[in-house]
Amino acid sequence: MxxxxxxxxxxxxxxxxxxxxxxxxxxxxxxxxxxxxxxxxxxDPYAALRMKDTMEQELALSNKQLLVVRQAALHELFEKEYQQYQQELNQMGKAFYQERF
Incomplete structure (x- = not known):
């Protein structure tokens, strides 16, 4: 070698x-x-139970937050569609009925 x-x-x-x-x-x-x-x-035998409870609370809060975000996105989508329908009706010479206060 x-x-x-x-x-x-x-x-x-x-x-x-x-x-x-x-x-x-x-x-x-x-x-x-x-x-x-x-x-x-x-x-500490209760530590796992406390951790599980904390995780469940965080999951519930995150689900609520997700619901709020989804509702806001849906509201924005409906608003855009409403504006689009209004433009299309205006082009055809028609309009939505709006009650005045």
Missing amino acids: SAEKMTKLEENFQRAEALKKTVNRWRNFHAHCMWQMTLNQRR
Whole structure:
């Protein structure tokens, strides 16, 4: 084997070892996080219920907000169509009946 091949092989080996260490650190960190999560759940059994309640409240509020946005978009669409119908009737020499106050 030539010296260049040996150095490349050595570099590849070092990269592989560094990658193994990184993967092992990630696995240890992930296991520690999972252990910490289960520990917190055991420590505070009502935390999951509070989180679920909070999520349900946020979902209800987001649904209300979505409804308001959809209603506004529908109102805008009706207003545009009304204006378009009014223009078409004006071109034909007709108009909508509007009650004056």
